[in-house]
Every structure is written in C-alpha cells, then in structure tokens.
Amino acid sequence: MTVTLPDVIDRTLCEDLDRADPLAGLRERFDIDDGIIYLDGNSLGRLPADTAARVARLIGTEWGRGLVRSWTDAGWMHSPRRLGGKIARVVGAAEDEVLVTDSTSIDLFKLGAAVVQARPQRSVILTEHGNFPSDLYIAESIARFFEGRVRVERVARHQLMSALDDQVAMLLLTHVDFRTGEMHDMRALSDAARSVGALSLWDLSHSAGAVPVDLHTAGADLATGCGYKYLNGGPGAPAFLFVSRRLQAELRNPIAGWLGHASPFTFEPEYRAAPGIRSWMTGSPPVIAIAALEVGIDILLEADARALGEKARGLTELFMRLADARLQRFGFEVATPREAARRGAQVSLRHADGYGVVRALIDDGVIGDFRDPDVCRFGFPPLYTRYVDVWDAAERMVTVMESGAHRRAEYAQRAEIT
Ligand SMILES: *Cc1c(COP(=O)(O)O)cnc(C)c1O
Numbered sequence: 001m002t003v004t005l006p007d008v009i010d011r012t013l014c015e016d017l018d019r020a021d022p023l024a025g026l027r028e029r030f031d032i033d034d035g036i037i038y039l040d041g042n043s044l045g046r047l048p049a050d051t052a053a054r055v056a057r058l059i060g061t062e063w064g065r066g067l068v069r070s071w072t073d074a075g076w077m078h079s080p081r082r083l084g085g086k087i088a089r090v091v092g093a094a095e096d097e098v099l100v101t102d103s104t105s106i107d108l109f110k111l112g113a114a115v116v117q118a119r120p121q122r123s124v125i126l127t128e129h130g131n132f133p134s135d136l137y138i139a140e141s142i143a144r145f146f147e148g149r150v151r152v153e154r155v156a157r158h159q160l161m162s163a164l165d166d167q168v169a170m171l172l173l174t175h176v177d178f179r180t181g182e183m184h185d186m187r188a189l190s191d192a193a194r195s196v197g198a199l200s201l202w203d204l205s206h207s208a209g210a211v212p213v214d215l216h217t218a219g220a221d222l223a224t225g226c227g228y229k230y231l232n233g234g235p236g237a238p239a240f241l242f243v244s245r246r247l248q249a250e251l252r253n254p255i256a257g258w259l260g261h262a263s264p265f266t267f268e269p270e271y272r273a274a275p276g277i278r279s280w281m282t283g284s285p286p287v288i289a290i291a292a293l294e295v296g297i298d299i300l301l302e303a304d305a306r307a308l309g310e311k312a313r314g315l316t317e318l319f320m321r322l323a324d325a326r327l328q329r330f331g332f333e334v335a336t337p338r339e340a341a342r343r344g345a346q347v348s349l350r351h352a353d354g355y356g357v358v359r360a361l362i363d364d365g366v367i368g369d370f371r372d373p374d375v376c377r378f379g380f381p382p383l384y385t386r387y388v389d390v391w392d393a394a395e396r397m398v399t400v401m402e403s404g405a406h407r408r409a410e411y412a413q414r415a416e417i418t
Helices: 011-020 024-029 051-063 067-073 079-091 104-118 133-145 157-163 186-195 276-280 287-302 305-330 354-363 387-403
Strands: 098-100 124-128 151-155 168-174 199-203 222-225 240-243 346-350 369-371 375-379
Touching: 011 305, 011 387, 024 287, 051 067, 051 287, 079 098, 079 240, 079 276, 079 287, 098 276, 104 133, 104 168, 104 199, 104 222, 104 240, 124 133, 124 157, 133 151, 133 168, 151 157, 157 168, 157 186, 168 186, 186 199, 240 276, 305 346, 305 387, 354 369, 354 375, 354 387
Parallel strands: 124 151, 124 168, 168 199, 199 222
Antiparallel strands: 098 240, 222 240, 346 375, 369 375
16 A cells, blocks of 8 residues: 555545554554654664563463473574574565574674675675664774774765775665665665675665565665664564575674584584584574564564565655644754655654753653654554554644743763663
C-alpha cells in the first residue's frame, strides 16, 4: 500500500490510514502503555509482549533444569548462527552469511581490522565526518592498532565518490545517518568501492528493521547492525554481522577465540578457524540476550518488507507535512530529506532550543531524543507506530511550544543521557 497523503490532513485521516495499515496487527505483539507516545524506538526499541515469558522459560527450564546439557539440548551453542539466519532474511543476505555476536562497536573492529589485514598494500579507511562517533572511534582504533600503516580519511558526504581511489582498503559508512535520518545509496557506493578494489562495510543500526535492506542486491561486502533499536532486542542486545560468502575464505577474524575454532571441544593449543561464518565468533554467546532478541526478530519476520518500507515512508511523510504546516512558525526546520528514497524511518527537526523542546515533550509524554547541536530526533518504527501517534505528537508539540514550557530553567542543565 503506497500512502499518498491528501492536501488536507486531520486526525480522522490518520485513523483511516491506521485501519488500512497491513501491519496494524503487529502492534499488539508489543507491550504498550498508551499513555505515552514513543518516538524513540531508534534508540531503544519497544518490549515485545512475549519477551519476558521467553526469557523466564530459558532461565527457569533451560538453565535451571537443563543446566550444562542445554548448550546442546536447547540449542544454545547454535543460537548465534540460527538467529543470524533469521536476521539474514531481514537484510537480504544468505542464511550462512550472518551471525549474532558482540556489540556493533566490537563487530566494526573485527570486520574493519580484518579488511586492513587482508589489504596490506592499501593505506586508507574512508568514511564521512558525520558518521556515528563509535564508528569513527573504532576506525581510529584500527589505524592505531596497525601503527600508522593505515589512516582514517574523513570527507563530506558529497565527496565520498571522488575520494575513492586505489589506496582505499575499506569504505566505512552508516546506511542511515543517526542525526538526520538521511540514507545513503548503498548500491552506488558499494559498486564504486568495488570498482577501485576497496571493500564496503555498512553499519545498518538505523536501517535494519526500519526500511527494506537488501545486501545482496546492493553488492555490499560486510555489514553490522544493532540489536536493540529497530530489532527490539532489549537494552544492550547483541549485534549482528554479515560477511559476504565471496569473502568468507579470505577474511580472518582478528580476535580469534575458542568458539571460532574449527573444533572448540578438542581444546587444541593452536588456532584453526572454523569454516564459514562461525569463525567470527570469539567467546561464549550471551544466550539469555539472544533469546530476547529472537522474540523481536520473529515479529519482524511476520512483516512484509515492502509494507514496512511503505509505512516508514508514510509515517515520516506525515510528520514532515505536519511540521511544515504547524511547527514551522515556532522555529522548527526539517533536517531529513524530503525524497522518500533518501531517508530512513526517522525525522529530525532542528530548533535553536532543541534540548529544552525534547525535555519538555518527554515531560508531556512524547518521547523523542536530542542530538547536538540542535537536532530533535523522532523515530517512527513502522512495526508499532500508528498514524494517530504522529498526529497526536504534532498536536502536543504545538501545545508545548505555545506554553513556552521548553524554556523552563530546569531544562538548561543537560541530563546524563539525552
Ligand atoms: C547505536 C549505534 C551503534 C551502537 O553500537 P553498540 O556498540 O552496539 O552500542 C553503533 N553505530 C551506530 C550507527 C549506531 O546507531
């Protein structure tokens, strides 16, 4: 269903859109408090209704009764690959190309260092100024680790193509920008990287589960992404990594640990890498957290990927239209691309008092977040966000701005987590 918004938008229209929404039923699979409007699923996704019972069963039965036998009987040992195989369907990869392991930051290090190791003649990791800080820090860590053999080159987004040359080992980018919601053309950039002999490493933290992702069609080489945002895996959920089959024999996990060994339970003194994606394991998997993540992934797999993308477009389009019509006069400016193909499931509004605005909204039951210097971020995860939520959020924003609540003295102090 392609959502085309009419000239006049009102709440009744939003209710009609919700009734026609093919994903509407999936909202019920989450534990939702209707008293708040949650637009921060791009930071921490919602709690699925079944997660608590699933985790309780794992702890009570599999751990409590099964004890060490559950590594095999309950499939714990295999769970990073099994769930990786499910996530593969979300990101357009093959089952044996994805693994659930570690955090996004650690996975960036593992994949990035492996590329640098495999491309000894090349001296550059290419990225953009606005990339997510952890991605930049990790890139610099890799450069330090290789003691200057590679350097990190940061350029403006529009200079990425021209900065690709035969010195670039790896193009490291986040698919959907965490600040503005702007989406890269993954295919064009992966193609361009390949044409100069570089590998592409994509951070999918703000795209997997938010918009359709097809790593194979895009020709991406490597990827990683976050489990606790649009995948709804819970706080600190493990991340996933993708290594294209084309590269699995060539690249080596730089943090070789026992569970990436070809035969972990013969406890050999020398490392022999396991074949395929399992070699990217290092230590024991976080079994409880993987069980929680799996509940989120199972819901996502029930959603048609196209419907998900269409709804992300519809929700973000609706919010931008409401921002234009009702919020511009308070000094808000839309920072997210208008062209649907160039944005994720997020809309960012710039405002000089952005921090106070977000705090006042949270105190009024509309949860978004703030990113320096002046960005109010609103995430619209298509799995559980309704069109009326978008309408009601805009309405409450108008009320907050009219009351001047965002200028309260208490909002002058920054909270620890924003
Ligand atoms: C959230 C996020 C991360 C977080 O990584 P963790 O190490 O899993 O906390 C990394 N990169 C991007 C782009 C993110 O949005």
